[in-house]
Amino acid sequence: MQGSDHSVVRAVLAGDKDAYGALVRAHSATVFRAAFRIVGNEADAQEIVQEAFLRGYQRLEGFEQRSSFGTWIYRIAVNCALNRVGKTEIAAEFRHGEESDPEEKTVQVAAKDAGPERVLLSREIKAAQEVAMQRLTPVEKTAFVLRHLEDRSMSEIAVVLGIAPNAAKQAVFRAVQKLRRELAPLRGTA
């Protein structure tokens, strides 16, 4: 796949614009998945896919033939998503409330002495997780998503985010710690 990707890149650079379609078709689902996991909604993720492939096309001359096009475009997409998350930073916008209500941006958190309604509790845990994810910085969130959901290694995360491997590791640690802190009130009832 990598070899054919490289020949497609050469064809595009030689003036065959339509050859780029093959790369878009091959990698758009992967790019969408990463973008969705970072930004958390479908519309934004679709825009990021478009933006990533457009940027990729414009910078194609800078693409080094020894690397994988898939990794390269993935990195561009993560950066686009990271920018998007940074722009629409809504950290700490949610607050604890009587009920979980996305419109009111409130999250109901079960008291430890509440009755163990597992379905309700499950919803509360999800809501708490969402709040925790919102409270992460863009880098922490992206590092966590790439490690936890995309199963990328720390060194890959470091490359994608353009930071040192140790910084990537620390970002993942901080994300997990924040997530667990948010879930701590629910732990006794789970």
Place this chain on the structure above:
Amino acid sequence: MKHLSEEELIEVYYGEGGAPAVAHLAGCLECSAQFAELQRDLEGARMAAVPERGAEYGERVWEALRPRLVPYEKAVGWHRIFGKGWAQWRVAVLTVGCAALVAAAFFGGRMWERHQKVTTTATNADPQAKQRVVLVVLTDHLDRTERLLVALEHADSSDHAENAQMQSEARELLASNRLYRTTATNAGDPALAGALDRLEGVLAEVANDPNLTARDLQRVRDEMNTEGILFEVRVLLARTPDQGSRLKPAKGASI
């Protein structure tokens, strides 16, 4: 026993923990309980499922993207040799050109510096010779000044022709005297500078008086102590060229 930190537990969870940490976890109840809690938290954090994208998704993305793309210039001829097209080759040529320019400027600078050094060295090769030249010129100036002062001491005020010649000589000497005085001051020779300064006063008086009368000459002789200045000039003349260092007399030296 040292238990595992939260960071170590996270590392183990992601399969990046070291063998000692894994071994400790296997034998420590407390750490195992902590690890189980971590697992529960993180397993729950799988978040919303990613919406499925069908096989046609890539095609839709491409159709939306295609009109926005401008084709790269078609590579022709020998540009193909360079794989990534003319743009990268052009960058390479520009880079090499810039490097060559920088190198040329560097070596040019070195050559120029060396040439300058040689010239300067040649000029400064014999400082004593230079000083001898200065002394010869200065001696000539002082000789002419001495003659003028002697003439001034014995001037006949009624001889207008002689007075005019003396004034003309004084004007010439005044200009060069200013130059020598400035040079002596800059060179840190207060004795010479002082003598030339006093001499300048006399020369200015003689040169600038439109009608040099007998009374004027007498006044200059009296007020400006031309006899004393003449003595100073003679002492200065006694500085022979081979005593070049005398151009820089000891501090406080006075003539």
